[in-house]
Amino acid sequence: MAKKRIQFLINPISGGRKKKGFEQSARKFLNAHLYEAEFKVTEHAQHASDLARKAIKEGVDLLVAVGGDGTINEIAKELLHTAIPLAIIPEGSGNGLARYLQISSDLSTAINKINAGHVSTIDSGLVNGKAFFNVAGMGFDALISNRFAENLTRGPVGYLKIVLQEISRYRPQSYTLNIDGKILNREAFMISIANSPQYGNNAYIAPGATADDGLLDVCIIKQFPLLQFPVMIYHLFSRTAHQSEYVEIIKGKHIVIERETAGPVHLDGEPLELDRKLTIDVLPSSLKVVC
Numbered sequence: 526m527a528k529k530r531i532q533f534l535i536n537p538i539s540g541g542r543k544k545k546g547f548e549q550s551a552r553k554f555l556n557a558h559l560y561e562a563e564f565k566v567t568e569h570a571q572h573a574s575d576l577a578r579k580a581i582k583e584g585v586d587l588l589v590a591v592g593g594d595g596t597i598n599e600i601a602k603e604l605l606h607t608a609i610p611l612a613i614i615p616e617g618s619g620n621g622l623a624r625y626l627q628i629s630s631d632l633s634t635a636i637n638k639i640n641a642g643h644v645s646t647i648d649s650g651l652v653n654g655k656a657f658f659n660v661a662g663m664g665f666d667a668l669i670s671n672r673f674a675e676n677l678t679r680g681p682v683g684y685l686k687i688v689l690q691e692i693s694r695y696r697p698q699s700y701t702l703n704i705d706g707k708i709l710n711r712e713a714f715m716i717s718i719a720n721s722p723q724y725g726n727n728a729y730i731a732p733g734a735t736a737d738d739g740l741l742d743v744c745i746i747k748q749f750p751l752l753q754f755p756v757m758i759y760h761l762f763s764r765t766a767h768q769s770e771y772v773e774i775i776k777g778k779h780i781v782i783e784r785e786t787a788g789p790v791h792l793d794g795e796p797l798e799l800d801r802k803l804t805i806d807v808l809p810s811s812l813k814v815v816c
C-alpha cells in the first residue's frame with residue numbers, strides 16, 4: 526500500500542514553547558510504514574494558511590496543526606469541504622478544540638491517534654464569510670483577544686492578567702440579535718458563538734455545545750457586578766455557565782447580530798475588525814478531523 530503524505534505545520538510561538546526538536550520526537554512515534562512525513566515551521570501569522578494551500582495543491586493526504594486554536598483555524602479554513610482531514614498536536618495556550626476532541630497533549634498519545642487514523646466530521650461557523658472552528662466572540666471577549674495577541678506572556682496567567690486589567694473599565698454594548706428569526710435586544714458584556722463547548726484550559730462557555738449537531742450556541746453574557754467575577758469563573762470551570770443568571774444560551778443556525786459600531790471580533794481567539802452587522806452561519810459537517 527502506498528504511504529500517505531502527511532505534513533506537520535508547526536507554530537513556533539504557540540503556547541509559549543519554541544518546539545525545537547519537535548520533528549525528531551514526532552518521527553519517533555509516527556508509523557513510518559503508513560506515512561511519509563514532512564515538517565514545516567511557520568514564520569509569521571497566516572503562514573500556516575499559505576503552507577496548507579500549497580500542500581493541498583501538491584496532493585497531501587493529511588495536514589497536522591502543531592499549535593493552538595489559532596493555528597488550527599489557519600489550516601482548517603483551507604481544508605473546508607475537502608476530503609483531507611486535519612490532525613492536531615495540541616501545542617497552544619488553551620487548546621479548546623483539541624480538548625473537546627479529546628486529543629492528548631502527550632505527544633506519543635496524540636501521534637498514536639494519527640497512526641490509528643480514525644476520522645470524524647465536525648461543523649464549522651462563518652462570521653461575515655470568515656471561518657471559525659471552536660469559538661468566536663465579540664464585546665469584552667474580543668477586546669481581550671486583541672490585547673492577548675499583543676501580549677508577550679502566553680498561557681492562562683497572561684490571559685488572566687489582561688482580564689483583570691480591563692474588566693473594571695469595560696462598559697456593556699447594545700446588540701440586536703436575530704437567531705433563526707427570533708429577535709432579541711440585549712445589553713451584553715460579551716457574546717460568544719460556540720461551535721464546541723470550551724474556550725480552552727477547560728473554561729466552558731457553552732457546556733451543551735457539540736461540534737457535530739449542525740448548530741451554534743449563541744452565549745449572551747450580561748453585565749454582572751464585579752463582585753460576581755469569581756462566581757462567573759467558577760461557572761466556566763464547573764461547566765455550569767448556563768445556570769448563571771447572567772448567561773443566556775440559544776442554539777441557532779443562521780444568526781444576524783447588529784452592534785452599536787463596527788469593531789473587534791475574535792475567531793478562535795484571533796482578533797480582527799469587522800462591520801457593525803455580523804452574519805453568522807453554521808457549515809454542517811464541513812471539516813474532517815483525526816480524533
Ligand SMILES: Nc1ncnc2c1ncn2[C@@H]1O[C@H](COP(=O)(O)OP(=O)(O)OP(=O)(O)O)[C@@H](O)[C@H]1O
Nearest residue numbers: 539540568569570592593594595596617618619620
Ligand atoms: N512564526 C510566527 N511568528 C509569530 N506569530 C506566529 C508565527 N507562526 C504563527 N503565528 C501566529 O501565532 C498565533 C497564536 O497561535 P495559536 O492560537 O495556535 O497559539 P495560542 O494562542 O498560544 O493557543 P490557543 O489559541 O490554543 O490559546 C496565531 O495568530 C498565528 O498566526
